[in-house]
Amino acid sequence: MVHRRLAELKLAFMLFTRFPVGRLKDVIPDVGASGWAWPLTGFAVAVPASLVYLLLYTAGLGAQVSALGLVATLALCSGAMHEDGLADMADGFGGGRSKDQKLDIMRDSRIGSYGVLALIFAVAIHASLIARLQDPSLVIPAAIGLSMASRGCLPFWLRWMPPARQDGLGQTVSIVSKGTALAAIAIGFAGLLAVGLLPAIVGFCAVMACGAAVSGLAMKQIGGQTGDVMGSIQKLSEIAGWTVITLLMASTS
Numbered sequence: 354m355v356h357r358r359l360a361e362l363k364l365a366f367m368l369f370t371r372f373p374v375g376r377l378k379d380v381i382p383d384v385g386a387s388g389w390a391w392p393l394t395g396f397a398v399a400v401p402a403s404l405v406y407l408l409l410y411t412a413g414l415g416a417q418v419s420a421l422g423l424v425a426t427l428a429l430c431s432g433a434m435h436e437d438g439l440a441d442m443a444d445g446f447g448g449g450r451s452k453d454q455k456l457d458i459m460r461d462s463r464i465g466s467y468g469v470l471a472l473i474f475a476v477a478i479h480a481s482l483i484a485r486l487q488d489p490s491l492v493i494p495a496a497i498g499l500s501m502a503s504r505g506c507l508p509f510w511l512r513w514m515p516p517a518r519q520d521g522l523g524q525t526v527s528i529v530s531k532g533t534a535l536a537a538i539a540i541g542f543a544g545l546l547a548v549g550l551l552p553a554i555v556g557f558c559a560v561m562a563c564g565a566a567v568s569g570l571a572m573k574q575i576g577g578q579t580g581d582v583m584g585s586i587q588k589l590s591e592i593a594g595w596t597v598i599t600l601l602m603a604s605t606s
Contacts (some may be wrong), residue, residue, distance in 0.1 A: 356380055365390035369504065370398055371432045385529040388508030389536035392501040392544060394431075399500035402426035403493040410489055420483035423496060424476055438584020439475060440468030445581070446574050455574060456518055459581045475588060482595040491548075491602050495595065498545035498553065502560050503591035505541015507583055508534040510568050517577035548598060556598040563593035 360380040365387040366372055406423040410416070428436055441459045447467035449455030458465075486492050512529040541560075545553035564586045571582045 357382060361387040362390045362393065365394050366397065369394040369434070370430055372397065372430070383528060385508070385511065386533060388511070388529050388533045389540065391507055391537055392505035392541040395500035395502075395504040395541070396497055396544060398427055398430035399497040401430055402500075403496050406483075406492060406496070407489050416484040416487045417480065420480040420492075421476075423483055423492070424480050427500065435584040435588040436472055436475070438581040439588045440464050440472050441581040442571075442585040443467040443471035446570070452517075452575050456579070459579060475592060479592050479595065482592070482599045485599050485603055494547035495552075495556075495598050495602070498548055499556065499560070499591050499594040499598070501544030502541040502557055502594060503587045505537045505539075505544070506560055506564050506590060507587060508537040510564050510586055511578060511583065514568055514572065514578040514582075515576070517571070517575040517579050517582070545594075548602070552598050552601045555601060556594040559593045559597040560590040563590040 357380055360377055361382045363374050363377060364382055364384065366374045367377075368384065368387070369391060402423045405426045406419045409419040409422045441461075441464075444461075444465040444467045445455040445457075445459035448465060449458045483492055483496070486495070508529045512531070512534045542553065542557050545556055547553075548556065567582065567586045567589055568578070571578055575582075
């Protein structure tokens with residue numbers, strides 16, 4: 354059992370980070386089975402991002418530059434896979450007419466105007482919300498917690514939505530057990546508790562509400578989920594969580 358869990362943890366890091374964790378040898382678990390560990394990868398990428406933020410802030414470069422450093426480091430440590438998903442979904446949903454056309458556009462490695470604008474606005478809003486707090490003691494717990502929570506909700510949406518196509522990442526990770534989804538949610542929410550109970554509850558509700566909105570849009574547009582949709586859910590729900598937590602913390606600080 355322990356060996357299998359370690360293999361699932363390693364697989365989660367291979368999928369969601371650029372950290373070298375070696376190869377899977379004896380036990381190769383299903384991708385969906387690793388879902389409980391996805392919020393742990395959020396913790397792993399948020400720690401170096403928070404350290405970059407603290408270094409830049411301590412050096413006197415200001416809240417905005419420090420926030421951009423945090424966002425950039427998150428993208429580097431995760432291979433920008435969530436940002437790539439957001440751009441592809443924006444291009445597909447914005448430029449396609451039929452389901453098949455939308456899916457074809459989303460699979461195209463080239464980026465269009467909708468994708469460019471989606472990334473510009475996502476990075477700008479994300480960094481601006483972080484900069485609004487102007488306090489590392491508030492920013493760092495929120496950054497780690499929201500990185501975990503936004504990934505912790507993904508197995509739930511994978512379990513709820515059918516795959517939009519019969520191949521691709523969305524198909525391979527679509528088999529998620531109820532226990533795996535609940536464990537991921539619990540770990541993701543636990544990561545948010547460092548910001549305080551009320552901000553954690555409200556922030557996690559925002560994360561789930563945004564995930565529900567993107568999931569509903571995906572069901573309407575393409576009839577299910579793909580890897581790009583899941584990447585979009587992570588990125589947009591993280592920003593939604595930052596929005597409400599920043600409002601709460603800024604008003605009480």
